[in-house]
Amino acid sequence: MLKRTFLHLPGVGLRRELGLWKAGIATWEDFLERGEGLLPPALHRLGRPLVERSLAALGRPGGLAELARMIPRAQHWRFFPSFSRVAYLDIETGGDPEEWGGVTVVGVYDGRGVEQLRADHNMWLINDILKEYDVVVTFAGASFDLPVLRRVFPNMFIPPIHIDLKPPLKQLGLSGGLKRIERQLGLERPERVRGLSGFDAVALWAEHQAGHAEALPTLLEYNACDVLNLEPLLQLAARELRTRLLGRLAPQP
Numbered sequence: 001m002l003k004r005t006f007l008h009l010p011g012v013g014l015r016r017e018l019g020l021w022k023a024g025i026a027t028w029e030d031f032l033e034r035g036e037g038l039l040p041p042a043l044h045r046l047g048r049p050l051v052e053r054s055l056a057a058l059g060r061p062g063g064l065a066e067l068a069r070m071i072p073r074a075q076h077w078r079f080f081p082s083f084s085r086v087a088y089l090d091i092e093t094g095g096d097p098e099e100w101g102g103v104t105v106v107g108v109y110d111g112r113g114v115e116q117l118r119a120d121h122n123m124w125l126i127n128d129i130l131k132e133y134d135v136v137v138t139f140a141g142a143s144f145d146l147p148v149l150r151r152v153f154p155n156m157f158i159p160p161i162h163i164d165l166k167p168p169l170k171q172l173g174l175s176g177g178l179k180r181i182e183r184q185l186g187l188e189r190p191e192r193v194r195g196l197s198g199f200d201a202v203a204l205w206a207e208h209q210a211g212h213a214e215a216l217p218t219l220l221e222y223n224a225c226d227v228l229n230l231e232p233l234l235q236l237a238a239r240e241l242r243t244r245l246l247g248r249l250a251p252q253p
Contacts, residue, residue: 001078001242003027008054008070009047018248028055064134065160073142077168079135079161080238086111087133087159088234090226091145092219094202095119101152104205105219109227116220120209127156135161137230139178142166165230168237178226185236187229193222 004027006017023038025031031051035044054070057063064083068076080086092105099119106117106126110133117123126149130136138145142164149156174181179197188194201222207215 002082005078068160074167076161076163077238083134085133086135088137088227088230092201092223094205105223107223107227114224131157133159135159137163137234140166165233172240189225196222
């Protein structure tokens with residue numbers, strides 16, 4: 001969907017973007033090769049430099065950040081699956097505000113394994129870890145996870161593409177918190193952490209600090225489920241939203 005995106009051109013919204021597709025301009029390459037003969041002159045004249053910049057950005061270091069700034073954040077799901085270096089991220093809080101701003105655990109899943117950073121162990125590694133990725137995926141991370149981490153690590157690297165799954169899932173009629181959406185979709189968690197919430201995560205950290213042996217493994221399993229389940233949710237959101245958009249190209253009865 002990335003190269004089908006024209007929402008960063010002047011005056012182009014979802015309806016006009018659909019009009020471009022119907023006119024035979026399905027990709028950025030189509031715009032450059034055939035746009036002059038198929039599009040209104042003003043749209044072609046104003047849009048051509050931006051489309052050229054978009055294609056050029058894909059091929060140069062640092063270009064992805066420029067492209068991310070051009071395309072509306074609510075449409076960043078369109079970057080998937082064009083880039084394979086994806087970090088699914090979720091944080092737990094409720095610790096000592098004087099230590100890492102109260103962040104207790106940061107979980108990062110890359111499609112192969114989960115890495116978890118803890119306030120009492122290795123939290124400072126988060127910056128080095130995130131430098132390995134082009135895309136970060138969260139649930140409600142635009143309003144919580146990333147602002148919290150930025151307060152703790154003002155100079156922390158954030159991957160240029162941020163896909164916050166809450167808005168696209170809401171477009172699909174899946175609203176509420178992450179656990180509620182998981183239940184709606186039949187995504188089950190292991191019995192030990194099934195039914196736990198963010199409030200329980202706070203209590204588990206306190207129990208861990210007090211020396212309860214099972215508290216930390218339970219908290220880490222809970223956090224691991226938070227990040228692992230973001231992957232199928234992203235796949236669902238990208239697939240269904242793409243299907244909806246392209247389905248509008250079908251002839252109407």
